[in-house]
Amino acid sequence: MGIYLIRRLFGAVLVMLAVATLVFFMLRIVPGDPIAAMLADAGGPEEVAILKQKMGLDQPLVVQYFKWISNMFQGDLGSSIYGSRQPVTQILLEALPRTMSLAFISFVIALVIGIPAGIISAMRRNTPTDTAVSMFAFLGLSMPDFWLGILLIIVFAANLQWLPAIGYVPMSEGLWAWFSHLILPSIAVGTAFSAIIARMIRSSLLEVLRADYMRTAASKGLPVKALMLNHAFPNAMIPVITVIGIAFALLISGAVVVENVFAIKGLGRVLINGILNRDYPVVQGAVLVVSAFFVFSNLLVDVLYGVIDPRIRLS
Amino acid sequence: MQTEATLETPVHRQRENRLRATLAKDRKAQFGVVVLGLFIVAAIVAPWIAPNDPNEMTLDMMNPISAAHPFGTDDLGRDLLSRIIFGTRISLFIGFSTVIIALIIGVTLGIAAGYYGGRLDFIIMRYIDLQWAFPNFIIAVYLVAVFGTGLFNIIAAISLAFIDDFARVTRSMTLSIREEQYVDAARTMGFSNIRIMFGHVLPNAMAPIIVQATVSVSYAILAEASLSFLGLGVDADTPTWGLILADGRGFISQAWWLGVFPGLAIMLVVLSINFIGDWLRDALDVRQAI
Numbered sequence: 001m002g003i004y005l006i007r008r009l010f011g012a013v014l015v016m017l018a019v020a021t022l023v024f025f026m027l028r029i030v031p032g033d034p035i036a037a038m039l040a041d042a043g044g045p046e047e048v049a050i051l052k053q054k055m056g057l058d059q060p061l062v063v064q065y066f067k068w069i070s071n072m073f074q075g076d077l078g079s080s081i082y083g084s085r086q087p088v089t090q091i092l093l094e095a096l097p098r099t100m101s102l103a104f105i106s107f108v109i110a111l112v113i114g115i116p117a118g119i120i121s122a123m124r125r126n127t128p129t130d131t132a133v134s135m136f137a138f139l140g141l142s143m144p145d146f147w148l149g150i151l152l153i154i155v156f157a158a159n160l161q162w163l164p165a166i167g168y169v170p171m172s173e174g175l176w177a178w179f180s181h182l183i184l185p186s187i188a189v190g191t192a193f194s195a196i197i198a199r200m201i202r203s204s205l206l207e208v209l210r211a212d213y214m215r216t217a218a219s220k221g222l223p224v225k226a227l228m229l230n231h232a233f234p235n236a237m238i239p240v241i242t243v244i245g246i247a248f249a250l251l252i253s254g255a256v257v258v259e260n261v262f263a264i265k266g267l268g269r270v271l272i273n274g275i276l277n278r279d280y281p282v283v284q285g286a287v288l289v290v291s292a293f294f295v296f297s298n299l300l301v302d303v304l305y306g307v308i309d310p311r312i313r314l315s
Numbered sequence: 316m317q318t319e320a321t322l323e324t325p326v327h328r329q330r331e332n333r334l335r336a337t338l339a340k341d342r343k344a345q346f347g348v349v350v351l352g353l354f355i356v357a358a359i360v361a362p363w364i365a366p367n368d369p370n371e372m373t374l375d376m377m378n379p380i381s382a383a384h385p386f387g388t389d390d391l392g393r394d395l396l397s398r399i400i401f402g403t404r405i406s407l408f409i410g411f412s413t414v415i416i417a418l419i420i421g422v423t424l425g426i427a428a429g430y431y432g433g434r435l436d437f438i439i440m441r442y443i444d445l446q447w448a449f450p451n452f453i454i455a456v457y458l459v460a461v462f463g464t465g466l467f468n469i470i471a472a473i474s475l476a477f478i479d480d481f482a483r484v485t486r487s488m489t490l491s492i493r494e495e496q497y498v499d500a501a502r503t504m505g506f507s508n509i510r511i512m513f514g515h516v517l518p519n520a521m522a523p524i525i526v527q528a529t530v531s532v533s534y535a536i537l538a539e540a541s542l543s544f545l546g547l548g549v550d551a552d553t554p555t556w557g558l559i560l561a562d563g564r565g566f567i568s569q570a571w572w573l574g575v576f577p578g579l580a581i582m583l584v585v586l587s588i589n590f591i592g593d594w595l596r597d598a599l600d601v602r603q604a605i
Contacts, residue, residue, distance in 0.1 A: 138589055144541065144581050153567060
């Protein structure tokens with residue numbers, strides 16, 4: 001297990017290094033020169049010269065690259081080109097807990113809806129309940145997350161006024177204040193994810209129920225409850241874990257968009273505002289952190305997989 | 316199921332028969348084909364069926380649903396129905412064109428990697444693995460950040476973001492087809508590699524590629540809508556569904572229709588494509604997650 005873990009961790013670090021390299025060079029090699037456009041926004045030639053020097057843009061590309069990589073490992077991602085030139089790391093550290101909170105609650109909501117829905121539709125296969133779950137799953141996959149967010153605001157915030165429409169409140173100002181601001185955005189982000197989980201659990205459970213060992217267990221006279229809990233669920237969960245890895249992509253992409261609907265100043269909003277303002281140090285930093293979030297959550301899934309299924313860590 | 320296929324029936328004819336037979340039984344797929352068809356027609360004849368010019372501002376601002384404005388009007392007095400009809404054009408055009416581009420590039424990379432193997436496979440797959448490690452949407456966002464906004468750039472960004480899906484599917488199919496006897500036979504007959512790849516391997520790898528393409532169109536449409544919504548779309552004057560939602564967002568508490576109808580259009584199109592995708596997956600017998 002130790003060697004497996006180290007190998008996976010090393011792989012993840014390599015991927016991050018490749019991403020950092022790609023992020024760096026794409027911005028500088030692409031036609032149209034985004035950096036020049038960014039500098040043009042900054043002001044007159046004097047300000048441009050100062051900014052260039054400050055950002056090290058007057059040095060050769062190779063030097064800039066190694067500096068960017070070595071600074072990155074020291075947690076220095078440069079600073080915003082606007083206002084008080086806040087360090088990018090600081091901006092991202094402020095945004096991170098918001099995105100993590102949103103992703104976490106979305107994840108919980110998705111599991112709470114998706115797992116029972118999948119189990120129920122597998123056990124009541126081809127009944128109206130099954131059809132209803134399947135329709136819900138199709139709608140969940142087809143609805144744009146930001147639109148669901150808008151609908152939730154119209155219904156629950158603007159009309160019923162049950163929940164706040166926008167913003168984020170840190171947990172230190174009260175658990176309910178924190179949670180109530182996250183309910184609507186989390187439903188918007190988590191619904192597609194719950195649809196995927198429900199579909200996956202249904203099909204994997206149906207497959208398991210057909211397996212020989214299930215028939216053997218049933219013919220031994222095992223009660224249905226023991227049959228499901230001891231034999232069916234543990235085996236049906238294995239493919240689901242893979243899907244959870246894929247679905248992190250949905251959670252993160254979802255959070256990036258939905259934060260902009262609910263005015264939550266998380267990574268997504270930082271990223272999009274950075275792009276709209278051509279604040280490239282911020283954009284680079286945000287993309288790196290979003291990537292890291294994704295790469296390491298996938299790593300976690302891989303490790304979990306290895307724990308559950310010993311065959312994998314041996315290969 | 317009845318099988319009309321005999322020894323004389325060619326594979327593609329069998330496939331067509333199977334598609335037709337399963338469509339006749341699949342209500343969801345029928346819904347998908349009809350609704351998507353209606354949207355495609357609406358996109359083509361938009362100037363003739365839209366009641367108003369989509370960008371014409373009038374003094375009828377934020378009017379609710381009425382006979383004159385079936386979907387109401389926005390804060391600048393523009394007719395929402397007309398804007399949504401015109402939005403169909405961008406949405407479908409980007410959805411289909413990006414997938415065609417991603418398919419051509421991805422399939423070429425995948426087939427070359429799988430067929431030739433060796434160093435070429437290694438180089439292509441390291442790149443594909445790297446791209447695979449990221450959510451497609453995040454890649455598209457970063458590419459828009461680098462390229463800038465505008466129709467051409469959006470198409471480039473979304474196309475590039477979807478290449479890895481096609482490359483992976485094609486490569487894995489190629490790896491197994493490469494070992495088939497008919498490929499050996501073609502080689503023995505001295506056919507060129509290009510001819511074997513595109514004449515023998517590709518036709519037999521088409522089923523999963525078609526299913527992947529269908530799924531990708533729905534994701535591409537959602538990606539375009541999200542980018543437009545975030546202000547990273549085509550441009551501020553072209554009505555797209557995502558942009559209409561972004562424009563209306565500030566007024567949804569007074570004018571709910573601005574927040575409802577454009578999203579409904581996106582959902583109907585994507586739902587139709589997902590229904591069609593599910594039918595194709597079953598009919599073409601493709602086993603694949605999601």
